[in-house]
Amino acid sequence: MELLLDSLFNGVAIGSVLLVAALGLAIVFGLMGVINLAHGELMMLGAYTTYVTQLIFKLPILKPFYNSYIIVSIFLAFIVSGVVGILLEKTIIRKLYGSPLETLLATWGVSLILQQFVRSVPLAYGTGLVISLLIGLFLPTTFPSKIKESINFKYFKFSSWIFASLTGVLTGSVISSSVSKLSRASARNVDVTAPSWMRGQVEIIGTAFPKTRLMIIVITLISVIAITLFLNQSAWGMRIRAVTQNRQMSDCLGISTEKVDIITFGIGSGLAGVAGVAVSLLGSVGPNVGGNYIVGCFMVVVLGGVGNLLGTVLASFGIGIMTDLIGAGRLLSIWPDMPLPLSNTINFFATTSMARVMIFALIVIFLQFKPTGLFPQKGRMVEN
Amino acid sequence: MSLSKIKFDKKIVLSFWIILIALIIAAPTILPVFRLNLLGRYLSLSIVALGVDLIWGYTGLLSLGQGIFFALGGYCAAMYLQITSSSEFPNNIPEFFALYGVEKLPFFWEPFRSPVFTFLAIWIIPALVAGLIGFLVFRNRIKGVYFSILTQASLLVFFNFFNGQQKLINGTNGLKTDVTQLFGQMVGSESMQRIFFWITAILVIAAWFFAKWVVKGRFGNILIGIRDDEPRVRFTGYNPVIFKTIIFSIAGGLAGISGALYTVQSGIVSPQFMTVPFSIEMVIWVAVGGRGTLLGAILGAVFINYAKSLVSEALPASWMFIQGGLFILVVTALPEGVLGWIQGDGPRNLLQRFGLKRKIETYPSLEINNKEGNNE
């Protein structure tokens, strides 16, 4: 029983990391049919945001609140990755609408640039850049409509960008001068240390569980609930669902598909940032951190099917539980006296590397029976 | 996308070939050993790029897993070289086995004692694996982005397998070929490398003609039909699965040949050939050169790799920026690639932009093609 509980927990723990990472990808893919290869790098930005927040909370003014930095960083990571995602949508993805393969390649280019960016730009100035992007993108939208409609709006926009860059440079230099660790560019991996209340274990029904893993499960749960509520209860959520189901018809009915795209992409990217916070609790934070998870996310999306969150959830936990069952060789302890050839095979796959091989193979076999995943989108359409 | 070609004068074509062949013959004497070796390797990469152009440029299948077939070809060649040069080591098996305490040659190494088998295996094994993967995927009408990420996942499966199996295939370290013997000669020696260069050059040309032959005629038209509107091809009575599987395994076979040539010239094959970035890079060579042009794939592979080695010698950190920028630029601004741009309206539009008059007399064929529209 304890063994089963332990195994289930491990599976859910692995699965929830996958889920929070794949959630944003699945939503964007469902809506726009676009696979964002830079999704892993948006996660990386979230992870770096956690690191920067942690260091800033070590400053004397914020020191008393240090223990809560991880909560704050979840919101900040959502914003940072979301902003970068919106920028990505506005500059590149929008141009490539209707050609998903080209989008795939362009986002790969973005991912390379982002990786090198965190290597060669001091994080303090990176933070400054994100802040100026944030202001530059959102300040013009807050102007009264009178200004927005005037012919000179582009000058207002331009001056708000100037203001944004100045603020960015200023914040960059302030952070750079007050936190020395952020003032130099470094390819070195950095480390996020969970506050003390999140370290160690808690005991539930006689079994000890690591707190960080529980925290990740909580983050994942909240993200899933929030996104479900948003999609099903809010007006924009309804529009997003409508566009996902039928883009042309929604467009005809007066839904601004352009805005829907931006919002969806922003939320999807923001969720990547949240996933970055989760991932930073488990390992080190470095330029390659997203790449370690990204293919797992793709598998979740493929397995779960498009446009249904339930599919994504089930696929993540399914993969998580299988990883633990195969990788830790649990089948052998559940059924100790199985026939020799079978146990040899299981032993062969009972390492982390071979477990991956096995799981991908299982997914390909699964797709032979259900080529569009667990919950395919319903509707009548010729493919494409 | 325009498939029309500039129609060159026969004399120009002839002199092009004469210069090309002269360059290939003379290259070993002009270039220093190191640069010659690089050129040889980049030329071998252009064969895999041709395959990518066949499946992506002509058939619309974006594979992010060509590294699998490339590495398989490389491993086949390296296994043969290792096993024929292992007589001096304990148990007459390649040296690395001793590190892991393996005394008996794993069974799948046995056939590689035969040069004939190896020669066939280099292209047949990758082609079969590609055919199998392709069939399983295409059969279910999985395509587009789904196909791309499934090929990427398969790439990781193969990577993990080769990387994790020290006792079978030497894991991360890969198999070395430089100090092995072929026909009594050391593979890494200068004279052998020169021969490999020539073989590569000939095979690139052969592969180019082969690819041209493949895309010519009905078969090629069906491929293009699949790319542009697959359901319509199906409704017309063709079975796209068969055509897609065939072209995917052809691309796999080409990748295998390419991998084998690349391996003997770089001296090692390792699971690094199956990393995600390398396979995506293959696509960008084609994208930059111009997809659906074949020649563009060859030129793209050679020039981008050459640029990579020059830039990374001077500024290691900036290559990632340049490469990333190249991906974005070529997809957003130059979707037909450099060659496609030259063959299309690109140069004339550029001239017009600068207020220069249309130089129709310089590009007579462009004028005609443009009026006809892009559909052949």
Add this chain to the structure above:
Amino acid sequence: MRISRRILAGLATASLAVTATSCGGGGTSGSFDDTVTVGILHSLSGTMAISESTLVDTEKMAIEEINAAGGVTVGGKSYKIEYIVEDGASDWPTFAEKSKKLIDQDGVPVVFGGWTSASRKAMLPVYESKDAFLYYPIQYEAQECSNNIFYTGATPNQQSEPATDFMYKRSPAAGGDFFLVGSDYVFPRTSNTITKAQVKQLGGKVVGEDYLPLGNTEVAPIISKIKKALPEGGIIINTLNGDQNVAFFKQIQDAGITPSSGYYVMNYSIAEEEISTIGPEFLEGHYGAWNYMMSIDTPASKKFAASFKKRWGADRVVADPQESAYNMVYLWKQAVEDAGTFDDNAVREALVGQKFDAPQGPVEVMPNHHLSQTVRIGEINAEGGFTILEETGVVLPQAWNQKHPSSKGFACDWTDPSKGEKYKL
């Protein structure tokens, strides 16, 4: 977007300027009769850049020191050392490619380079077929003895064997069972084969081993295995690579695998540099074994650490791999001066028997192209350093390990033509 592009462009130029200035070689003034250019080949990009760039820094520093002291004197002429830095890009075939470039095109007399075993194995055939010389500074699995490579890192009998002995006999977990964890490549696999043989000799028991594929950081299955195999605590031998350690230590602590509950981890790949990345709070109470530790309290060690900090920044640390890199530059210089020429073969002969007062204490080049070294066992402390617990005398290197089944009874000696790479003892 336009703005950020401009910033990017600006940064690119800035980084260009930085590289341009730092590539100029020694930089100290002084009169030299001539210059000699050596090759430095490490990963400056990709996953290994983090570790290998510290070696480049150290090698540059050693070269600058030598230049400041008058350069290399050969045949009465003083030579200023200049260097070409090449990027191996964390990609093994690239290491081979760049080696060819350095040897064929730049004609350097020596290359200092490499970190991973895989990169060394990829480079080895190049140096052998061109009869050039590579200096390799990392502790490694041995089972190799090339006439064209000079190894200044520890062999297993200079690191893992004394460490295993310590863990089984004198650590708080003495007599406990062993669990071996490593990244999935040749060093951990070979090192663990040796450890298994040694544990068996000592009368202990290895209850499990597992390998994590390089690049993978999902350690949950390994932790379950450890808990199953060692329910009451025990000895864990860790040969994980780089980043994977961060995930490993964070999560074993969360899972209750800590020194206070009887689990002690002995690490072969965690030096001061890695401790500061992982965070000492996760590592405190675990162990490490190295030839050099920053906490060695001798003038030579302090001077080495101080000059590195002075050259590269006060927050930088020095560790064993850097010390090996430092030593090899000096040993090359001594050998060249003794040989009176830059010619490979003469330098190789002069190299054997060279002695150097290294930061770790005296080292000497042995006929098998490895160094005799001192081994130290340290406990990781809260300040991110090692508290040195034990120190052996000088240990001679074994290129062919005497506990590994495939190499038992063999040795290597390049000074005697009848012995060579591998002869029976």
